[in-house]
Structure formats: structure tokens, C-alpha cells
Amino acid sequence: MARVVIDYSRCNLCGLCIQYCPGHVFSIINNRVVARDEYCVECYACVPLCPTRAISIEEPDP
Numbered sequence: 032m033a034r035v036v037i038d039y040s041r042c043n044l045c046g047l048c049i050q051y052c053p054g055h056v057f058s059i060i061n062n063r064v065v066a067r068d069e070y071c072v073e074c075y076a077c078v079p080l081c082p083t084r085a086i087s088i089e090e091p092d093p
């Protein structure tokens with residue numbers, strides 16, 4: 032399973048990831064984007080979508 036990592040020093044809470052992630056991985060809780068990795072379908076759409084480049088997907092070890 033991939034790990035969805037958010038760089039909180041970059042995230043500006045624009046909400047685009049919440050709107051467009053097909054797995055509904057992202058939500059805002061207590062003014063922070065949280066990612067439920069277990070729903071990630073590894074489409075990688077969020078990486079270029081995030082305007083501040085705050086999201087990265089870490090591949091699982093082979």
C-alpha cells in the first residue's frame with residue numbers, strides 16, 4: 032500500500048485534493064488535511080494537482 036504524505040509547511044488548505052481524489056482519501060480535520068492512505072488507488076493525480084506541491088506518494092517496499 033502506498034503512503035500518502037502531506038507536507039504541512041506547504042499545504043494552504045485549498046481543498047483541491049479533497050475535491051478531485053477518486054479514492055476520497057483527503058479530508059480536513061481540525062484545520063489540517065488528513066489522508067487515509069488505505070483508500071488510495073495510486074492514480075497519482077494529487078501530486079501534480081496540488082498547487083503547492085505538498086503531496087507526495089511513497090511507494091511501498093517491494
Ligand code: SF4
Nearest residue numbers: 042043045046048081
Ligand atoms: S491540494 Fe495541496 S495545498 Fe490544497 S489542500 Fe490538498 S494538500 Fe493542501
Ligand code: SF4
Nearest residue numbers: 052071072074075077
Ligand atoms: S494517488 Fe490518487 S487516489 Fe491516491 S491520494 Fe492521490 S489522488 Fe487520491
